[in-house]
Amino acid sequence: MSELPLATRLFVKAYRWRRVDPVPWASLRRPLREAKIALVSTAGLVLPGQEPFDDDLKGGDWSFREVPSDADVHTMRDTHRSGSFDHSGVQADPNLAFPLDRLRELVAEGTIGSVNQRHFSMMGSITLPQRLCEESAPAVASMLEADGVDAVLLIPI
Amino acid sequence: MCNQAVGLIAAEIERRGIPTVCIALLREVVEKVRPPRALAVPFAHGFPLGAPGDAELQRRVVREALGMVEGASAGERPVIGEFDGN
Numbered sequence: 297m298s299e300l301p302l303a304t305r306l307f308v309k310a311y312r313w314r315r316v317d318p319v320p321w322a323s324l325r326r327p328l329r330e331a332k333i334a335l336v337s338t339a340g341l342v343l344p345g346q347e348p349f350d351d352d353l354k355g356g357d358w359s360f361r362e363v364p365s366d367a368d369v370h371t372m373r374d375t376h377r378s379g380s381f382d383h384s385g386v387q388a389d390p391n392l393a394f395p396l397d398r399l400r401e402l403v404a405e406g407t408i409g410s411v412n413q414r415h416f417s418m419m420g421s422i423t424l425p426q427r428l429c430e431e432s433a434p435a436v437a438s439m440l441e442a443d444g445v446d447a448v449l450l451i452p453i
Numbered sequence: 454m455c456n457q458a459v460g461l462i463a464a465e466i467e468r469r470g471i472p473t474v475c476i477a478l479l480r481e482v483v484e485k486v487r488p489p490r491a492l493a494v495p496f497a498h499g500f501p502l503g504a505p506g507d508a509e510l511q512r513r514v515v516r517e518a519l520g521m522v523e524g525a526s527a528g529e530r531p532v533i534g535e536f537d538g539n
Contacts, residue, residue: 313457313485320467320531321489328523336466338458340502356454381499398508398515407465407516418462420455428458433465441469447522449515450463450475450488451501452455 303378313426324447326409331446333402334412335363336436338420339386339393339453340376343367348375355424358432361417362439369396376423381453393453412445420452455498460488469501472522476501476514480533492518494536510538 300308304440324331340349342361349357372390374383386392394417402408416436422428440448456479463473467489477491478498485502494514503510513514514536521534 308479308481313482314461315461315485316464316487319487319489320464321468321530322467322470322472323515324472324522328519331520331522336459336462338455338462356458358526382497383499385505391508392500392502393532395502395511395515397512398502401508401512402515402519407455408519411483418458422454422458424539425457425461429461429465431464436462437466437469440466440471445471447519448463448466449518450473451461452459452476452478453499453501 302444306414314429326446328408329406330409332410333399333408334440334443334445334448335394335396335415335451336418336448337394337451338418340374340419340453341372341386341390341394341417342375344371344373348373349419351377351421357419357423358428359418360432360436363394363396363415363417365396365411365413365415367395367396373420375417376421376453381443386453412437412440413441414439414443456482457486460486463488474518474521476518477533483533484533489530490521490532492521492534492536495538
């Protein structure tokens with residue numbers, strides 16, 4: 297916290313964060329080495345041909361982009377316009393926030409069983425999360441459920 | 454804000470019976486939003502898995518995070534782990 301700019305620290309204190317209550321809990325159905333894993337990242341990355349995320353939407357862009365498991369991560373483009381973080385890392389290596397190559401390596405080394413057929417890229421700067429909670433999060437959750445995913449790794453930026 | 458978004462999405466996925474784990478750049482926000490499991494990392498905003506081009510470090514963070522979904526289910530929730538870089 298101490299390394300954040302004062303304005304950001306004040307925002308963290310003052311903002312009325314949505315509180316998950318009760319905390320839901322699910323258990324892994326099979327050992328991790330047999331599990332199918334999916335990614336959800338809110339770094340605002342898009343594949344070539346996909347619509348960039350829209351920073352002008354009031355309250356934040358709650359939409360999502362599907363990323364197939366055979367996508368080339370290095371072609372992903374950073375469309376997150378937030379000035380509150382350094383973009384150089386994710387622009388140099390999108391795996392920093394969308395580690396599809398790392399998941400493939402974990403399959404090869406036997407840590408996880410498989411990589412789901414699709415993953416989801418979203419935007420994080422959502423100050424009004426109602427449509428995220430009512431529309432896009434349930435839609436993404438339903439697709440992951442339909443895919444028979446065993447566990448999901450979520451990554452902010 | 455990103456920490457809140459992933460936490461809310463994680464909760465929705467977990468309610469469907471699929472365990473989740475979030476990377477947390479701001480532990481304080483995770484404690485307020487309360488996704489089921491989070492791995493707090495000592496990295497700056499913009500660098501959730503450590504460093505660009507450092508595949509070994511990125512793998513270590515991903516391995517440790519995914520290891521949390523295999524962990525014990527009893528006890529205090531949310532479960533917040535710390536990645537110490539070693």
